[in-house]
């Protein structure tokens with residue numbers, strides 16, 4: 512923590528013609544400020560990491576043996592189960608012939624390409640909601 516009474520102390524040292532003592536105290540305050548700023552940056556990074564983990568825990572789910580991510584109501588994926596379980600990395604699988612292939616670990620999930628088409632949002636199922644006019 513930064514002790515704000517030190518600023519008054521510095522002011523008092525200048526007022527009582529002790530500029531060297533005031534300057535030393537000012538330099539001490541400066542290095543404490545820099546240390547606090549570094550700590551704050553590190554804490555911001557940690558906070559962002561925890562927010563990302565929380566977001567994933569709320570929106571990542573397993574279906575058909577693959578990982579999927581729900582973002583703004585849209586289903587993203589499928590993601591490579593091997594990469595997620597071994598490194599925590601979300602690598603989107605790519606369609607290759609009748610298989611899904613991980614571009615990172617090169618694992619091929621054979622005969623699984625239908626997972627992508629079966630799980631796509633059905634357009635026919637969507638209907639516009641008709642709102643009656645207010646009277």
Ligand SMILES: [Zn+2]
Nearest residue numbers: 591594613616
């Ligand atoms: Zn992978």
